[in-house]
Amino acid sequence: xxxxxxxxxxxxxxxxxxxxxxxxxxxxxxxxxxxxxxxxxxxxxxxxxxxxxxxxxxxxxxxxxxxxxxxxxxxxxxxxxxxxxxxxxxxxxxxxxxxxxxxxxxxxxxxxxxxxxxxxxxxxxxxxxxxxxxxxxxxxxxxxxxxxxxxxxxxxxxxxxxxxx
Numbered sequence: 001x002x003x004x005x006x007x008x009x010x011x012x013x014x015x016x017x018x019x020x021x022x023x024x025x026x027x028x029x030x031x032x033x034x035x036x037x038x039x040x041x042x043x044x045x046x047x048x049x050x051x052x053x054x055x056x057x058x059x060x061x062x063x064x065x066x067x068x069x070x071x072x073x074x075x076x077x078x079x080x081x082x083x084x085x086x087x088x089x090x091x092x093x094x095x096x097x098x099x100x101x102x103x104x105x106x107x108x109x110x111x112x113x114x115x116x117x118x119x120x121x122x123x124x125x126x127x128x129x130x131x132x133x134x135x136x137x138x139x140x141x142x143x144x145x146x147x148x149x150x151x152x153x154x155x156x157x158x159x160x161x162x163x164x165x
Contacts, residue, residue: 024065025063027042027045027065028046028063028064028065032068036077036080043069043084047090050090053094054098057093061091065091066101070102073110078119082119082121085111088107089125089132090132093132096140099133099136103133103140115153127153130153
């Protein structure tokens, strides 16, 4: 609604696309900063941007976000891990091409180890990331299987509680 308020002549999607396009490179720079809280907020914002449309997810990809987010899967901070898993999943969900960009950033098997992380929200977002990748093609699903995905997902399902199951 903010986009329409600022410029009522443009449709909401076009206006937001142009607005986010300028902000995304700055968020990618924030992900690269050493300050942990800045990384968390930037990853969360990138996730929120990418979730809406394939075009916005492509803006995030074009800014180079995936190559900076993927290595953060091994960071030990739970809040950052969950935001990174969420952002990568939001990017991957839209299309085969976007899912392949995420996979090419070598998120497997790193994201599968997140399924064993003590924080249940990290586990949930990691499982969602896996789901968003494998739903597109049998080849992407096979890649997850080849990286130990079946065992990791079975263990996650057996150990999960509540909605995380």
